Amino acid sequence: MKFLIIDDAAVDEIVSSRTLQSTEFEQGKTFAAILRGQVRSATLSATLSMITDADGIALFSPKVSKDSKFVVIDIEQARVFDSLNESEALFATQKLLRFIKKIWNGLSLTHSEKMISGTSKSVLFPFQYRPTPFRIVIEREPMTNRLEKRGVAGNFLLVYKAGYELGEAAKETAELTNFRKAFEALPRFRETVRKATDDSTAAVGVKELxxxxxxxxxxxxxxxxxxxxxxxxxxxxxxxxxxxxxxxxxxxxxxxxxxxxxxxxxxxxxxxxxxxxxxx
Known part of the structure; x- marks a missing residue:
């Protein structure tokens, strides 16, 4: 798996779902396995759709549209979960998605969430009490020129680096190869969700009271x-x-x-x- 892309409504559901916050629940354990590339087909909830292609996975809500906001986690480049067990991977992801919601909504940050001044980078330290800090780096403006031409600038965040090594995030440049793949696959992923939603509605045949x-x-x-x-x-x-x-x-x-x-x-x-x- 090279990337994982999640829309904003799916982010809301993931961070609010009790069963996706701990590996003690089957759904949480499955989600952790997805993050670690161990599972490519699963049902996390009645509303979240999991779509896969040769390069990555999308976790989308039924509300996903061209106007939605998205976070792309570059699994291959960031190697976010290589050094984490499944419980740590789930915990770090929950922290990450909460941080992303704050970025999207302009909310105040904690001491473990940083916006690097003078750059388009943000850094999260999900584990507070460790002698060597583990960090996750986010690019807030990936592929800016192309996204501006498409009218979706500001709708995408890219998680491109993670680990215990120290470095200067301000001087880092995110590799965009897998982000481009996720962006190009986005219309196919959305269409898959739309068809599934239409088929489900047609099968149920829901009408007014x-x-x-x-x-x-x-x-x-x-x-x-x-x-x-x-x-x-x-x-x-x-x-x-x-x-x-x-x-x-x-x-x-x-x-x-x-x-x-x-x-x-x-x-x-x-x-x-x-x-x-x-x-x-």
């Missing part, structure tokens, strides 16, 4: 001990239409007292509800 009204009095001849097959012939046409309707979204049954709302049975899958003003 439907409401079925019962307006005919019920004879009340029902019992909780009747089976579904025994109950079905005793239903009114309105009741039967409700329980036999194809489920394509929320569906509510309403009616005045005595119209038989409580006579509508549960189907075996539990997709219908009993009682006044209940939804599927």
């Amino acid at each position: 439907q409401v079925s009204f019962l307006d005919n009095p019920s004879d009340g001849n029902s019992s909780i001990f009747r089976g579904f097959d025994e109950w079905l012939p005793m239903l009114t046409s309105q009741q039967k239409s409700f329980i036999e309707a194809k489920i394509v979204g929320p569906h509510r049954i309403e009616g005045a007292a005595g119209t038989g709302k409580n006579s509508v049975p549960h189907v075996e899958s539990g997709q219908r509800s009993e009682g006044e003003g209940k939804e599927q």
